[in-house]
Amino acid sequence: MTTTKSPLHSEHLALGAHLTEFGGWDMPLRYSSDIAEHRAVREAAGLFDLSHMGGVSITGPEAGAFLDHALVGNLSALREMRARYTMICADDGGVLDDLIVYHNAPGEYFLVSNAANADTVLVALLERAAGFDVAVRDISAGQALIAVQGPRAEEILREVLTEDPEISGGTALDDLRYYACLGMRFDDESVLVARTGYTGEDGFEVWVDVPHAVPLWRAFLTAGEPHGLVPAGLSARDSLRLEAGMPLYGHELDATTTPFDAGMGRIVKLDKTHDDGTPVEFVGRAALAARRESAPARVLVGLRGTGRRPARAGYAVVQPDADGAPGPQVGTVTSGAPSPTLGHPVAMAYVTPEVSAEGTELAVDVRGRAEPFVVVPLPFYRRADA
Amino acid sequence: MADFPANLRYSVEHEWIDDASPATVGVTSHAVEALGDVVYLELPEVGATVEAGTVIGEIESTKSVSELFSPVSGTVVEVNQAAIDDPALVNSEPFGAGWLFKVDVTGEGQLLSAEEYAQHAG
Secondary structure (H helix, E strand, O other), X not given: OOOEEOXXXXXXXXXXXEEEEEOOEEEEEXXXXXXXXXXXXXXXXXEEEOOOOXXXXXXXXXXXXXXXXXXXXXXXXXXXXXXXXXXXXXXXXXXXXXXXXXXXXXXXXXXXXXXXXXXXXXXXXXXXXXXXXXXXXXOHHHEEEEEEEOOOHHXXXXXXXXXXXXOOOOOOHHHOOOOEEEEEEEOOEEEEEEOOOOOOOOEEEEEEXXXXXXHHHHHHHHHHHHXXXXXXXXXXXXXXXXXXXXXXXXXXXXXXXXXXXXXXXXXXOOOOEOOOOOEOOOOOHHHHHHHHHOOOOOEEEXXXXXXXXXXXXXXXXXXXXXXXXXOOEEEEEEEXXXXXXXXXXXXXXXXXXXXXXXXXXXXXXEOOEEEEEEEXXXXXXXXXXX | OOOOOXXXXXXXXXXXXXXXXXXXXXXXXXXXXXXXXXXXXXXXXXXXXXXXXXEEEEEEEOOOEXXXXXXXEEEEEEEOHHHHHXXXXXXXXXXXXXXXXXXXXXXXXXXXXXXXXHHHHO
């Protein structure tokens, strides 16, 4: 299978990155130590290449109404220069992907999808666009996405990018809130900066046209180094998002899972309406309305390991057995790792409702041995100033 | 191509063994590089009999779990408790303080020279 290369591929090779195939892309798994990269993001800053993420622009007079129809959120109500986390579901309510939608100008939105789902999302959007006055275009190839994440991210960003009221979209960096965006300058180029991320830290995601991606990446590395910034790979990204309790498609989310199953029912806007006040019959609405009213068969929980061995995706969650052997299965681990920040194993798992209460003592079948875990609230980690 | 200590011999499963008696066994820098940060070691007990080429434990990194194979047959006489307590030693000093166990050797599996192993590790 052929993999796609990021516009920053040569930078990764020069930095000695250990590469991995991810969603059809050849991306950095880690540059040196994944634990060191994880800690740098928690304590200083990390630089991520996210160019594998899919990008779709939606433009036209009915762009907002189209997104209300195609996605579960109320995107026509999203203010300009704001972003929102949302999902695209199938007719049966199953999640096709989780997305971030940005409203960057009147009648202009773009959304970011997971690399592995980029084609699915694009095809579904094109199908759902029938009858709407919108243009749906894949813009993945022309843009690189670079994230600067961590407590020092803002200082570093200020050294590399400059504010320009002519392209800012009306916001100053000082006032930029979580899930808001603004235009900034990198030399003579304009870039779009969003205060979003997938690490549980403050940070920014920056869209830049491909020809300027390498200079911008290098500028962040150079400016960031005195602040403790290091390049960080997908391994650190995964352990950071797990500590922050954020779902990853293919693990906590898939086409057999509804947003309600994943504890994300709040983003499903069943009551969104057209301008005339009639309900929007968005794709998946009937199934999701029914699901909201039914008792869940499974609940997504956080698990803290009280032993040393981490649980991994796919391992069975079981009732603890007195003799240390795995008892009856009550769930399945979706993500698991040793938490570098907390120093003990953490995992997310779907379990039956009866064993989902905080403090419930469970076990995970770690290759035949019952390792002790206890149900804890998500997220595992929340930064001090959040 | 990486350099591997010439005084050691190597298994195709990326363990090394020295020629002392009892012999010391560890995993190679090449294996560690592929694994990433090691977070957990499951090693045989002292007194256990191990057989060349069979699974005798696990080495777990942040991202994956791999089986440990014994490069030789024999009886385990010591395990590296320091590495069990601080598996990062395996990353920092795979050929030194990050050794895994010592064994009274009764038989050998297929073992490679440093040069042959470097070819194998490619």
